[in-house]
Amino acid sequence: MSSVAVRNVVKSYGEHTIIEDLSFDIQDGEFMVFVGPSGCGKSTLLRMIAGLESFQRGEIAIGSRVVNFVPARDRNIAMVFQDYALYPHMTIRNNMSFGLKMRGTDKAEIERRVAQASEILQIGHLLDRKPRALSGGQRQRVAMGRAIVREPDVFLFDEPLSNLDAKLRVEVRTEIKRLHARLKTTMIYVTHDQVEAMTMADRIVVLRGGAVEQIGTPADLYHEPRTRFVAGFIGSPAMNFLPVHINGETATLATGDQVQVRRLGSSAAAPGELGIRPEHIGITAPGGHGVECVVDVVEPLGSDTLLSVTVGDTPVMVRLPGDVVPKAGDRLQLAFVPGKALAFDANGARI
Ligand SMILES: Nc1ncnc2c1ncn2[C@@H]1O[C@H](COP(=O)(O)OP(=O)(O)OP(=O)(O)O)[C@@H](O)[C@H]1O
Numbered sequence: 001m002s003s004v005a006v007r008n009v010v011k012s013y014g015e016h017t018i019i020e021d022l023s024f025d026i027q028d029g030e031f032m033v034f035v036g037p038s039g040c041g042k043s044t045l046l047r048m049i050a051g052l053e054s055f056q057r058g059e060i061a062i063g064s065r066v067v068n069f070v071p072a073r074d075r076n077i078a079m080v081f082q083d084y085a086l087y088p089h090m091t092i093r094n095n096m097s098f099g100l101k102m103r104g105t106d107k108a109e110i111e112r113r114v115a116q117a118s119e120i121l122q123i124g125h126l127l128d129r130k131p132r133a134l135s136g137g138q139r140q141r142v143a144m145g146r147a148i149v150r151e152p153d154v155f156l157f158d159e160p161l162s163n164l165d166a167k168l169r170v171e172v173r174t175e176i177k178r179l180h181a182r183l184k185t186t187m188i189y190v191t192h193d194q195v196e197a198m199t200m201a202d203r204i205v206v207l208r209g210g211a212v213e214q215i216g217t218p219a220d221l222y223h224e225p226r227t228r229f230v231a232g233f234i235g236s237p238a239m240n241f242l243p244v245h246i247n248g249e250t251a252t253l254a255t256g257d258q259v260q261v262r263r264l265g266s267s268a269a270a271p272g273e274l275g276i277r278p279e280h281i282g283i284t285a286p287g288g289h290g291v292e293c294v295v296d297v298v299e300p301l302g303s304d305t306l307l308s309v310t311v312g313d314t315p316v317m318v319r320l321p322g323d324v325v326p327k328a329g330d331r332l333q334l335a336f337v338p339g340k341a342l343a344f345d346a347n348g349a350r351i
């Protein structure tokens with residue numbers, strides 16, 4: 001087990017700087033997720049920690065050891081990729097033990113580790129098969145098994161679930177969490193799926209254009225996003241943003257309606273945006289006064305009902321309890337849950 005530190009790292013390809021002065025710490029035993037849109041540098045960062053990619057400036061440490069000049073094979077990390085990278089001609093048992101054999105690990109020790117990993121992942125019955133005789137989910141489990149037998153200080157995962165169908169993704173996601181709970185090894189997990197990030201992470205690093213936008217627990221990012229980018233990226237369906245004029249704790253919508261916002265500071269009156277999550281909007285009792293909207297689309301999901309509505313000219317998503325099912329064309333009065341509406345300035349900073 002090990003902590004990981006990234007200090008002032010700069011990475012460029014030729015003229016093009018991909019990562020600019022990035023710093024953060026990962027605690028020993030932590031499950032850290034890197035999340036962000038495509039091309040923001042998640043894989044590059046993971047590969048630099050793994051030792052598969054060089055960088056121009058800064059320092060990466062695993063435990064107390066700076067590893068800038070330590071080759072990948074000597075970093076005692078194990079990486080699990082999206083495409084499994086299993087050897088097609090080898091049995092599952094040999095796929096799992098190959099790396100250890102190459103290192104000259106004792107035969108009895110290899111058997112012990114393979115047996116233990118197969119037991120954890122419940123793949124004991126597959127050991128004599130070849131990868132082509134396995135389902136996608138089983139192959140991904142074998143890829144994890146191969147990482148586990150190395151008994152690494154740190155596990156690195158790069159979008160390991162993206163080749164699996166939706167149901168299997170949820171299953172394997174739970175398995176990886178269980179694995180972490182059992183092994184308590186530091187894990188770094190890359191995804192562009194914010195639901196995966198929220199459900200798996202102890203803490204999340206939100207990356208944007210090669211820079212850290214915010215680091216925090218899933219609850220921090222959900223409740224206290226520091227920017228509009230994080231607010232819009234975390235949460236599903238995404239947070240709604242409405243153009244407003246902000247004065248103190250009052251935001252005035254384009255429709256003239258006034259809504260209370262929770263402010264961080266007390267800057268001068270200014271135009272900006274109000275952010276409110278779909279689950280923090282309700283409808284008022286009949287005859288009550290709220291923000292008027294017109295229902296465009298109704299999506300009854302059983303457990304809840306999603307509405308696409310229009311407030312003035314702005315599209316807004318609303319999540320209601322499943323037993324409330326309005327009709328397209330209905331006019332409703334929306335009520336924003338007190339304390340849940342956030343304020344952002346014209347540059348997207350939380351204010
Ligand atoms: N070998 C390379 N040469 C030049 N540019 C590269 C190279 N590898 C990656 N890049 C660029 O670096 C940036 C970050 O790429 P990276 O693969 O880390 O993104 P990512 O966040 O993992 O994206 P995705 O979610 O699509 O996997 C991208 O703009 C990419 O085009």
Ligand SMILES: [Mg+2]
Nearest residue numbers: 042043044158
């Ligand atoms: Mg990537």
